[in-house]
Amino acid sequence: MQTSFTAEQLRDPHIATANQILRKCVHCGFCTATCPTYVLLGDELDSPRGRIYLIKNMLERGEAATPETVKHIDRCLSCLSCMTTCPSGVHYMHLIDDARAHVEKTYKRPLVERLLRHVLAFLMPRPGLFKAALILSSLVRPLAPLIEKLGDKRLSSLLALIPKETPPPEIIGQPGLYPAEGEKRMRVALLRGCVQSVLDPGINAAAIRLMNRQGIEVVVADGSSCCGSLTHHMGKEADALARARQMVDAWSAAGVDRVIITASGCGTTIKDYGHMLRLDPAYREKAERVSAMARDITEFLVEIDLPKVSPPKLLRVAYHSACSMQHGQKIKTEPRRLLEGAGFTVSDVPEGHLCCGSAGTYNILQPDIAVKLRDRKVANIRSVAPDIIATGNIGCITQIGQATEIPILHTVELLDWAHGGHEPEILRQSSKG
Incomplete structure (x- = not known):
């Protein structure tokens, strides 16, 4: 061109x-x-x-x-x-x-849209405020259909995404040091995250338990919450770069061999820190080092050669590859290989290259398109008749989960269970039902 x-x-x-x-x-x-x-x-x-x-x-x-x-x-x-x-x-x-x-x-957006974007950019990267907002919002969640009738699908879509019950906080996953069991093989940092740490803290807990049993010492650095991805994709560069610098500082001081991420959307951004901070001479080299150390949890588990095991229960798993996983990070075979190594029967989802419509705040800001993509994705998942759905991104879990009764959970939760951890709560609940 x-x-x-x-x-x-x-x-x-x-x-x-x-x-x-x-x-x-x-x-x-x-x-x-x-x-x-x-x-x-x-x-x-x-x-x-x-x-x-x-x-x-x-x-x-x-x-x-x-x-x-x-x-x-x-x-x-x-x-x-x-x-x-x-x-x-x-x-x-x-x-x-x-x-x-x-x-x-x-560009000056219309007032309502401008306010909504400011609220999302302020609340979602701050776990404490985000959790408080979820609790308050759950009180008006039943009003979502009425709000949609009044003509604002974005607010009704936001309310529809709010979980009926906010999960209790996990002790495992809070800032601190989680020692390896047996001989220590490696020391890694784990991204605590912002939205995921509130909506599903069990994901990081499962990752820590699994890594500890494999001889991996895990550090969750204090302040290592939002990586900057949410505001970065909203064009709010000053905020995003400030968060990137904070993460780079925290992990550079932690003395770790790898930086592990359990949300693939965050992983795509963190692996791009070297580019994002390329114009900052004080951070350029440090950011490049952090990007080079960054690994998705499944990428890391393949790297350390997670052993094969027999599954705790024979289950047919539909693996949904998040866009940030397959397109952003080019991680395509590792999650499936790990699930099959844990004894699960894994099915690919038709049209697997197409997005589910989550995409950070997209399902709030562009609800019409997001719903069409979600429903198309759910129909494709249903076509392979799975017992459960596995994926590697909290946005996909939330988006797909609101449109299907098939249990959906993070890949690492299944791997933790297969390798001696406890059965994920969503599977215990579905088996009781």
Whole structure:
């Protein structure tokens, strides 16, 4: 793709990066076939190729984003399926991230939308406040259908995502040191996380128990909550970079061999810290080291050669690969290999490359598209008749879980159970039912 940035514009390192990415696009259109929004809407501007044109024009002109451009950028899930498909190596992730930052700086959204985005960006990365908000919101959750009738699907979608009961906090997973059982093989840091630590603290607890039994010492650093992913994908770069620096400092001081992440959306961002902080001389090298140490929990368990075992119960598992796992981190075979090594029968989900519609705050901000994608995903999952669904991202668990009675849980919870841990609560409840 030809570009026409001026020499002055190219002195801006963000524009220079965008220019390099844009020039790699050859207009082939392979990305359109795997883009969820194009598959649903059939609009060229809701495909990666269409958005690339819009972003190019917006950045070349150096003007404020227009409502039309913002509409189509906002509809992007950042699922990164296009990057898996692209034969030219177009790094769409960095391009859409810079475009969102430009939108945030230059475009004034309608008041209600602006307030909603501010509230989400303030509450969700702060576990304490987020939990308090969930408790308060649960009181008005029954009003979601009425609110939707009054015309605000975003608020009703937000309320619908709130769990009926907020899980009690896990003692395992709080900041602290969790010693290895037997001979210590390695010392790792575990991302505590923000939303996941509130919605399902059992995920990190399962990861810690499993790693401890394999001789891994686990550190959960104080303050290592939000990685910055949520605000990064909302274009709020100052907040995202501040959180990235905080995480880099915490893990650099922890003296660890690896940084383990149990939410694949966070993992994609953390592995990109080296790029995000490349312009900060005080953090560039430290961020690159942290990115190099980052591993998804399944990636790490394969790395340490988790032994094969017999399953506690024969179950047919539908493995849903989160977009941030298969497209963002290119982790495709490891989770299935681990589940099969633990004795589970694993089925692939048809149209597995398409997003479930969660995508951070997308299912709140773009509810119509998110619901269509969710229902399509659930129908595909049902077609393989599984006993349970396994995935590696809390957003997918929440999104898919609200539309099916099939138990859905994190891959590491099944692995912990198979390797001597306790049966996940959701499976105990379903067996009683």
